[in-house]
Amino acid sequence: MEAITMLRSGNSLRFTAKKVEEHQGFGVDLGGVKSPDDFVNALVPWIEALGEVRPDLLDKLAQDLAKAKGAKLPPRLSVVPSSDYPEKS
Template sequence: MLRAGDALRFTPDEIDAYRKLGLDFDGARTRDDIEQALTRWTDTLNDERPDLLEKIAVAMAKARGIKLPARLTRMR
């Protein structure tokens, strides 16, 4: 990713790598564009694979050393 002030650019290789994960950053030029793409991706995951979204959230929280909100806490 290349940055120039508030503008962002992704290389074609980066766009292809993100597409393999289901993210479409083609045409993203600002942080807002990236946020919108991530929102669409998480909404899709929530609809299609909520279990996978939860695993991602748990791993991200663990990596940052933070607690998950109560609605994402796993119950056994």
């Protein structure tokens, strides 16, 4: 039997103490999460840090999530140095 790690009732979420502790191990604090919006807000700092430290891993995660949902990722944008374009007058 699989252990319960999250309880959901309507728009309310609750995580078990064990699951909160596990997520803290990789930098996500679920201690105050009580709604789906709280969950998203708890993930944002982790996602931003992952994007800075391991953008390749973040890209892989995004691709896998999109694939699991049957969605397509938007096309990648590339940064072009401003020196490549003359200033307009």
